[in-house]
Amino acid sequence: MRTRPLKVALLGCGVVGSEVARIMTTHADDLAARIGAPVELAGVAVRRPDKVREGIDPALVTTDATALVKRGDLDIVVEVIGGIEPARTLITTAFEHGASVVSANKALLAQDGAALHAAAGEHGKDLYYEAAVAGAIPLIRPLRESLAGDKVNRVLGIVNGTTNFILDKMDTTGAGYQEALDEATALGYAEADPTADVEGFDAAAKAAILAGIAFHTRVRLDDVYREGMSEVTAADFASAKEMGCTIKLLAICERAEDGASVTARVHPAMIPLSHPLASVRGAYNAVFVESDASGQLMFYGPGAGGAPTASAVLGDLVAVGRNRITGTTGPGESAYAALTVSSMGEVVTRYHISLDVADKPGVLAQVATVFAEHGVSIDTVRQQGKDGEASLVVVTHRASDAALGGTVEALRKLDTVRGVASIMRVEGE
Amino acid sequence: MRTRPLKVALLGCGVVGSEVARIMTTHADDLAARIGAPVELAGVAVRRPDKVREGIDPALVTTDATALVKRGDLDIVVEVIGGIEPARTLITTAFEHGASVVSANKALLAQDGAALHAAAGEHGKDLYYEAAVAGAIPLIRPLRESLAGDKVNRVLGIVNGTTNFILDKMDTTGAGYQEALDEATALGYAEADPTADVEGFDAAAKAAILAGIAFHTRVRLDDVYREGMSEVTAADFASAKEMGCTIKLLAICERAEDGASVTARVHPAMIPLSHPLASVRGAYNAVFVESDASGQLMFYGPGAGGAPTASAVLGDLVAVGRNRITGTTGPGESAYAALTVSSMGEVVTRYHISLDVADKPGVLAQVATVFAEHGVSIDTVRQQGKDGEASLVVVTHRASDAALGGTVEALRKLDTVRGVASIMRVEGE
Structure with a gap:
């Protein structure tokens, strides 16, 4: 094993970041054995430096994220701030100063994935983001690597836990939308402003990322048709039941039958009770992937939360760490197919x-x-x-x-x- | 893209091998784009050379597998013969002559995985085997890479489609074991001699492989407790129903509560109908993975069949191909934890x-x-x-x-x- 540690900077120390830091400390020996070198937390950029952060040396904490990513001695920058800026500038600055990046930022990846991948490629660095879609569920890596020899025709999934919790509640208790949302808020499943979840913005970002990887084609957030679930009513659930169905907010990425174009969309839909996605309860996520050779695969698990998301971040950290040691990089963006992305009308x-x-x-x-x-x-x-x-x-x-x-x-x-x-x-x- | 092709030899051209060859031909452009170099089928070793093999140039076909793997110009050898010999010798010979190996051989990996990994490491080559466990379902890669930053505590799964078909039939129709087995045989789900499936040998090999990867510990086939399902009766199903359960043949790999030892076992068991594994129907496979940070994940899909298994083989082929081009190798065996493997009594x-x-x-x-x-x-x-x-x-x-x-x-x-x-x-x- 290499004795010189890999230096890791953490941008953001909220629900996910604090879990990443905790596991980096408590599982340090395992991480070192799996990577082939020790990992060292070299700095933590936060907004509120005065907050007590258990297990994190206060000397590592800074409010100057830009200075941190410019240090020049970092191997890996873990970005768990979320949002477009300053995350985007910090990531590109990290590449320019020699670091690879692990990100959980679905909004940024969906909006600017191509530019970020280009920046990573230009500097010969890795950009990994398993945590950006469906929390702990391995999905990016299976699509990008396990199915690399197959032809994916459809990705159909529940990729937002908040809305699944609300719809599941409406389905099982007969509650209306507002009542179910109130319960989700009270239990911490929904944010004070639930717009990003209930109007499908979060799911649309994930759909853009999944479609891009599945079809080896650049799919921008604007390409994704989006319809939220705030207008689903108890009457809709009654209609669904009569059909032998339930209602889920689905992200659907499809290759057209002629194979030459693809679509991506997010909207509520009826699905038969016999479909495995119908029985995905509470805040869980599940994604169906249909391919030519493999047939139907399903991936299921917790789609959010500090620890599950941290698990995905750390899996990427191990992969990127190994790449640093062997002096290589992972697969990177694959958009060679450049298929037409059709609009919803198609x-x-x-x-x-x-x-x-x-x-x-x-x-x-x-x-x-x-x-x-x-x-x-x-x-x-x-x-x-x-x-x-x-x-x-x-x-x-x-x-x-x-x-x-x-x-x-x-x-x-x-x-x-x-x-x-x-x-x-x-x-x- | 590199123009010099990666040379691939195929050992075995049965149900899986012929699908691998077919997809290599029909998806050649996609594979080239994803790997970064064209792939060329350089030879196919078979037992019966006279059989007509659609889409395969007869000039590539040989009965001399040993001479094929000794050619010295091969990049990747795909082994889909199965069984211990000659597969073992061919794989080690391939490493000695400069090739990396993709294998679907669960029996060999379970019995001699450590020696094969050592041979791969000694020659600086890759040994990938996603297809050895649960067909197309990405499982080896998620366990080995996606969860590399987590601590896996349990792997619980249905990893044999034949026995799941039989048990599902007994459950849903009230049929006895023999009647259900006869139907499985008639439909091609069970082999003429079903011993490897119904007595749990196949599942035990997969359990050994999964436990080894999940716990970073060498788990030999002999370490796996094995009990088949040929003695499960209709009365057992009636008892299970009274308990709100069904019966599945499960492969279970567990870390003991003290964390210092692990066990691996295969046997029929009652599981609650509310458990996601209870609703896995027919010949499908599904594997639950429980980890510290990620919580419960499930992976579901077709566990066997020519095309699904070929999908897994080709995913590995792409990964190994990329590694060849960048001059690196994948993670390899990780057995550093070297936990005690306890017997069934524990x-x-x-x-x-x-x-x-x-x-x-x-x-x-x-x-x-x-x-x-x-x-x-x-x-x-x-x-x-x-x-x-x-x-x-x-x-x-x-x-x-x-x-x-x-x-x-x-x-x-x-x-x-x-x-x-x-x-x-x-x-x-």
Whole structure:
């Protein structure tokens, strides 16, 4: 074993960073044996230097993150600050000054992954980020390495624990959205401002990262269609149950059937209860990966939390540490396929549509005609009358999102259609 | 990209090998882009040279595997022959002549992994074997790399598809063992001689490999306790159902609570229906990994089959190919922890025991006394009388296998105990 230690700087010492520091100390011997050299915590950049941090030498703590990454003697910078700036500048500065980087920053990777990878490549350094997607669940490495000899066709997953907790609560207790959100907030699963989770921004960042790796194609955050789950109602869950389904907020990255283009999207969807994702409870994450040769694989585990995320960070730390010692770097970005990233209109799936309609003869015929005119084939229709009002529940065969959009627009113009109560995609069949 | 191709030799061209060759051809451009150099199939060693092999140039086919691995210009040898010899000699010869090796050979890795790793290390070559455990499911790489910064405490999994198919069939249809085995054979899930699967030899080899990687300790095949599932009966499934459980053949690798020793074992066990492994159907595999920081992770997918296994082989091929180009090698064997591998007697778990007893007063008191004398605490007892005969079903709290063994031996000596109908461990709680 090499005796000269690998010097590691930690940017951020919150929930994840403090766990990384703790494990680096308590498991120092194991890490050294697995890397082939001891690791030394060389500095910790924080915003609040006065906070007592158990197990961390106060002499290592600094508020000057820039000076820390410019030291020039660092082997690895662990970035667990999150957000775009100053994280982005600190990471590129770290590369310029000779360090490799391990990051848990999904927002930054989704927005600027290509530029960061380019900076890492230019300086011959590693950029690892297993912790950026689905916490402790090994997902980046399996997609990037284990499936490197296969052709991935679809990634379908629950990648946000907060929204899964809320939807699971609505499903199992019949609670409404607000009630379930309040419980998630009280238990610490949701943040004070839950927007990033419930509106799907967090999941969309992860979808962009996963799609990029799965399809060897640059997928930007803007390429990801995003629809949150704050408008899912108890009535939607009742409809789902009638279909033998439940509702999950899914991140879906798909290769089109012709193989030449891909899509990435985040939205609530009905999935059959028999699908393994349907039984993912609470704040857990799970991701299905479908490939030509391997068939269907699933990866399941805690998608967030200090210790699980730290586990992923430290796995990367070991890999990057080994690379430093052997003087090599890992696979890096792979975007050679450069497939077209299509918009949501190109997505083909099934739909569950609830319409409020006038309760009189001929309505179904009118509605069915609109579907037919837009080339959307109907699988089943269910009519329910109540006091002069009626509801019509239509489940379609597979159709493009554009065709469905046109259908709905035309339906809204029918006199007999009082309103479109809900539109939900049906996935996982 | 490097233009000089990586030369790959294929040892064995059966179900897996032919898929490897097929994908190497059809996905040649993707593999080249991902590795950074083209791959060239340089030779294929087979037993029956006359068989027509679609897509493989007959000029590449040879029956002289030894001459092939001695060529000296090979970069990577893919060994998918299986069994101990000639695979072992061919692999070591390949290392001696400058090639790295990708293998799917669980039996060989479990029996001689240490020697093969040593040979690889001596010659500065890679030995990768993701396909040896659980087919396409990424498991070796996540354990060896993703969790390299964590402390794995338990690996609990269904790692044999044949036996899972049989047990699933018994569970869902009420079929007996022989009937379910016959169906598995008819459908091609079981081999003509199913011994390696149903007696747990295959799962034991995988358990040895997984335990070695998870605990950074050499675990030999002989260290793995092994009990097959050919004696599981429909009555056992009925008992399991009464407990809210099902029965699975599990491979279990555990760190003892004191952290200083580990055990590895394969046997049928009851697991609660609420456990994710309980719902693994058909020939699928799934492995739970419990670690200090990451918590519970699960990996699920097809555990066998030509294409899934080829996917794992090709993932390794890409990794080893990259290593060749950058002039480095992967992590290699990690056995630094060198923990004690304890025998089955040290394993602590719960037990479900069915006794045939005389239907007269005092029997329960006698039986309970025997358990108490051996320090095995009883959780629940259920008595059922029928025509002078009675059965007693005892479920224990956690106890060592040695204590349970002593208890059962003493029970057999009681006049009032006519027989021990079944003993089954209860896991996953």
